[in-house]
Amino acid sequence: MCSFQFFFVWCNNKQQLLFSVFIANMSFASLPRSKKVALTTLGVVAAGGAGLALMLHQSVKASELELHPPHYPWSHAGPLSSLDHASVRRGYQVYKQVCAACHSMEYLAFRNLVGVSHTEAEIKAIAEEFEVVDGPDESGEMFTRPGKLSDYFPKPYPNAEAARAANNGALPPDLSYIVNARHGGEDYVFSLLTGYCDPPAGVSVREGLYYNPYFPGQAIAMAPPIYNEVLEFDDGTPATMSQVAKDVCTFLRWAAEPEHDQRKRMGLKLLLGSAILFPLIYYMKRHRWTVLKSRKIAYRPPK
Template identity: 85%
Template sequence: MAALRVVVMSGSGRSLLSASRTLHCTRASMSFTSLSRGKKMALSTIGVLTAGGVSLALALHHSVKASELELHPPNFPWSHSGMLSSLDHASVRRGYQVYKQVCAACHSMEYLAFRNLVGVSHTEAEVKALAEEFEIVDGPDEKGEMFTRPGKLSDYFPKPYANPEAARAANNGALPPDLSYIVNARHGGEDYVFSLLTGYCDAPAGVKLLDGVYYNPYFPGQAIGMAPPIYNEIIEFEDGTPATMSQVAKDVCTFLRWAAEPEHDQRKRMGLKILIGASFFLPFAYYLKRHKWTVLKSRKIAYKPPK
């Protein structure tokens, strides 16, 4: 109100500016060093108690979750994990053999067709022979009835069960997941799947499992309804590779990586082409930026009035 009266009486803003100069306000200066010894001790005690309470809450949280019973998969040196590394297609071929003879009894791959194997792990003639081994339900025919026929390249991998209810009934209520994108759908990718397949062990003391449930420290909850699917010499590879447990798990994980990302090799090949093209473009872009555009960007326009 005082400032408003000055403006009304003077009729200009100069009195307001001059009046503001006469106002003085004291600044509150407070620092930890300026406090008394008692206040310093009180603040230090509050800080220690707060930090201790937070630490205790985190410790209790982790103890309730019992996270020490769940193991995180280690990082394995996969041959295709490099920036410019391609998949091992011989391993992909062996991995399909593992899936066909072991995994396909319970797990489906409904997003993968036989034609996807052509040029990746098998020749066209081999894939046709593989597809013809399956009887595919097709129809209806001219009489309106369903019929079975040998598989073709365009057919997708057949499902082991007709519907999810049948799958649960055959596996004690557990639903086997589809393996088409299982590597991308699980945290850890190939590392998790490999650790899960090879990580079955006896339950520790004090842990009781239900009938038909197995202990696996890498599985969330540690109780898994799938029995140990692989072991040494469970199959015989076509190329003579020793079928140890780790080799079988490694090959099927490589196959599942390809199934989840069929464009894996093409993506890395395209990235290499982009890097090579950028190596020729970047020097030209640097020349334009440093020697051409900088002149226009840093110029100064000055107006000189006539004398």
Template identity: 90%
Template sequence: MAVLRVLSSNAGRSLLNTEGAVRISKANMSFANLSRGRRAALSVLGVFTAGGAGLAIVLHQAVKASDLELHPPSYPWSHNGILSSLDHASIRRGYQVYKQVCSACHSMEYLAFRNLVGVSHTEAEVKALAEEIEVVDGPDETGEMFTRPGKLSDYFPKPYPNPEAARVANNGALPPDLSYIVNARHGGEDYVFSLLTGYCDPPAGVSVREGLYYNPYFPGQAIGMAPPIYNEVLEYEDGTPATMSQVAKDVCTFLRWAAEPEHDQRKRMGLKLLMGSAVLIPLVYYMKRHRWSVLKSRKIAYRPPR
């Protein structure tokens, strides 16, 4: 019975294959029987259909109806390489930009002063920076709240006590927290750099209502934040010329570090893994090919005593 079932199944498969081949041959014969003009027309129609579909896909990826902002270009950041680390001098300057320019509106509630130690500042410098702020603490022995100088364990101060106060101070717009802004925006630091340096006058036919500013990189092109940086907006401690592009580059590097404090350590561990794998993989291949395979392929024969 099993043999008959196998034979019947094979026969059914061969029959299906035969029917499919007959159908394909009939289709080919029908296209071949068409006149030369009709075949040319069908070929042209197919080419135009395929070209139109490809063009539609390309245009859909380039410009979407719900995504009309200008996409930022890709900048050659020094830390984008596989084995490239962050520029820690730029991180220090970027923190200065955040402190003197950005912290008036934007918070970084997930970053503490202790995170700066050994990255951009020494411990003594960070302690001095933390002591410049006053933190509400308590209650004390009498049950009252009190203020004290900041410590290394304190987080960066918030510019507003709550989101409602932030909206009132910014004409209804809520300034986002910058702790992970580089990872939260498509394009990362390319987007932030383009946004900071992309303010311009609106083109002809485009009107921006009062209180908003035109920026082609922002979704909707109308942003509530005034241009935050310009040439010589501050004076760097190390004497670096504070041009607009330099300021934007430094604060973007600082924000990249804030979003990924483990950036350098992750790449260092990856390099160690590659170096270890370069030694371990040949050793494992040798053991598999020349040692273990011999044991696996050996034959054990039992010969009973006569």
């Protein structure tokens, strides 16, 4: 037995109107036989279609043979956790010395690092290490100059065709928003960087490709980019493979979401403000406004 009742109520301080749009007391047992058969058939078809769609979805996932990355306990993953800025600094060093040879970060400027991982003087010195093509000058010629804070990170290749030609036809993706562009975020990037291994028995990888179970298709054109002691961190942190991968993933998370810490800080302020504001609003509504709202004003003309 099921009962459905729908009401639309509209009230203001002058009048109250009650509109009953649809009132229906409906029981499945009281329906005619033809309607019972139609509803039963519709339910069976809907359930069968949902089951078939689920089975097809699972079969497609199984045929892809894609290994999903595990979830790692990142220090910034909590609702009130901030980024590890020392790790961001080390991650930029990994990008500069390892990743920048092939991957660009065209949406990130040197000035974005000021106050996050480096001081202004440090970033000025880093930017001046690069030669930037600028111009034209007064004679209409292009010229090179040392980089400055307003410049974006230099690209390793002048265009996409040159990048493909240098990497056997593969185009290295831009890393500015890579953790947001890949399912799994930094979990995927960490697993990809540390997941290189020999292919299992019966699996052959074409020459020039490398086996990585976390990459879609398992055959990736990028050679293993990191290994133990691939570089030396300026702060003396041991550069193990997992440490290097963790730091560069933290840097890439910051690059994709520079407002990460500010967003969580504003969220905490909103929660604290709501804890004070909501009880006050409830008190005003329950004990002040309802008295005025329910007050009846009657006009009695003089006799």
